[in-house]
């Protein structure tokens with residue numbers, strides 16, 4: 001080593017000293033910037049955070065921060081959708097309200113009616129055709145009732161015919177009864 005040349009020294013870590021009041025960052029604001037909650041930071045042992053420390057954390061996330069972020073990501077995944085599933089947008093066929101649901105919950109239904117519309121006794125607007133039935137299932141996807149408009153099974157046709165015959169016996173003026181041209 002040449003004489004007179006100072007050996008390399010590590011740079012001082014920019015920490016220490018008493019930061020000015022304006023350099024303090026609230027835990028909530030710090031958490032928001034780091035993508036975790038203020039509680040996560042407090043649990044890591046910090047009652048206060050300085051802007052400088054926040055910068056350092058952002059630059060090089062400490063272990064607790066990585067874990068807190070991972071935890072938050074996992075709980076968000078759980079809340080929205082399980083791994084491997086995605087959400088689809090479905091709408092109420094009466095009022096058009098849109099919600100995101102897991103596709104498995106609504107597959108097979110031809111119509112969905114939202115809770116408020118269901119309470120208002122609104123039903124899917126489907127043509128009344130012989131041999132077709134509209135099957136109603138309550139709360140198939142939480143907010144929605146599901147309807148399936150499909151060809152009636154032989155059993156259903158028989159029971160519809162029985163119900164119609166009964167109705168005609170009680171209300172002879174109903175369309176489809178004897179003497180009606182419908």
Ligand SMILES: [Zn+2]
Nearest residue numbers: 092095114117
């Ligand atoms: Zn609706």
